[in-house]
Amino acid sequence: MKEFGYQRVLEVSEAVSVLGADPDARFLGGGTNLVDLMKTGVERPGRLVDVTELPLDHVEVTPDGALRIGATVTNSDLAAHPEVRRRYPALAQAVLAGASGQLRNMATVGGNLLQRTRCGYFTDVAGPCNKRLPGSGCPAIEGEHHNHAILGASEHCVATHPSDMGVALAAFDAVVRYETADGPGELPLADFYLPVGDTPHLETALPSGALITGITLPPAPVAAHSRYRKVRERASYAFAIGSIAAALDVRDGVVHEVRLALGAVASRPWRALAAERALTGGPATAEAFAAAADAELAAAEALPHNGYKVPLTRNLVVALLTELTEEAAR
Structure with a gap:
């Protein structure tokens, strides 16, 4: 690992200035991704600026009913917050x-948004990777890619974004501050997340030197009737x-409002807008849900x-929209 300096900051203005x-x-929150990448040589910062003492560790409801989440709120505290669980x-x-309980205790909301892909070619500094070394190629296309993207990829990169949290935030129109x-x-x-295109090394639209200070979730009554489902290759971490x-509002058997976002299918959390349009105003039936999924996956x-990710998705x-429909009927 490259030697680096360390500095702790106590004010947002100080952090940005440094x-x-x-x-x-580089800004350091929980370090659950950045430090790993420093160990492998993917990231080589000369200094870490510790932002965990900044006054950004609160979750609050705003007067207009939105939810404001500070960037240094840990994942564990976010998941346990009563307003998050209710709304x-x-x-x-x-x-x-x-992740695991230990990692959630360390990881921060701001850091979660900025975590890098877990593609093995990205983390192997001995080989090529357009995301790490622009123009060097994407060996995953011809190599190991069973967990790579089926939507929004390009000939330059087929990696996926690893965040679970980001998928839910995408469904509810989150705004990054x-x-x-x-x-x-x-x-x-x-x-916030840039399309892969021919510049996969450019991952977000965050201005240079910017510090994420929080996330705002606008009022969304439908979100109270939501659920997250994850499929993985083993039941543990x-x-x-x-x-x-997914979130669903069904009235008299008709979809009044629906929110859908997909994970592990693209380089960013994928808002399923085509599926949402296909469902809104139509019947809340398994056939309609399948047709909406097909409309979204037509671009896969x-x-x-x-290829297994297409029927899996x-x-x-x-399955999830059917469960939400059945819950609404009880």
Whole structure:
């Protein structure tokens, strides 16, 4: 591991100032991803700026009914918060489905958004990877790719985003708040992650030197009737091979409102807008759910060893929406 400096900051303005003066520095929250990447040589910062003491560790309801989540709130505290569990149960479930209890106790909300892909070629500094070394190639396309992307990928990168939390946040129109030397800013999560295209090394639209200060979830009554489902290769701590966050409002057998986001299928949490459009105003039936899933997955481009994700995702959509429909009828 490269030698690095360490500095703890106590104010947001101080954190932004330190990073602005040292382009080789990185913000450090729980370190559950960054430190791992430093050990393998993927990340080589000259200084770590510890932001865990910043006053960003609160979850609060705003006067307009939104939920504001500070960037240094730990994943464990987020999942346990009564307002999160009541207003956005799928978010609490998604967080609890991610990592292990020990890691959730350390990992922060801001860091979760910025975690890098778990693609083996990305973490192997001895080989090529366009995300790590732009222009070097994507060996996953011809190599090991059974857990790689089927949506939104390109010939330059087929890696997936590993976050469970991000999938639920995508379903509920989360907004990322940040601070720069020029002042505060906001980015809808839908615009936060950049498409892969031919620049997979550019992962977010966050301005250079920006510090994530929190996330805002706008009021969404439908989110109270939501659920997160994750499929993985083993029941214990493991990354998803498919996941879904869904919320459903059914009235008299008709879908009044629906939210759907998919995980482990793309380089970013994938909002299933085509499926949502297909369902809204139509019947809440298994046939309609399957047709909506097919509409979303029509754009899927599977590789030789990850084609199973297409029927897996379809079945997840049908199963979870059926469960929510049955709950609403009780």
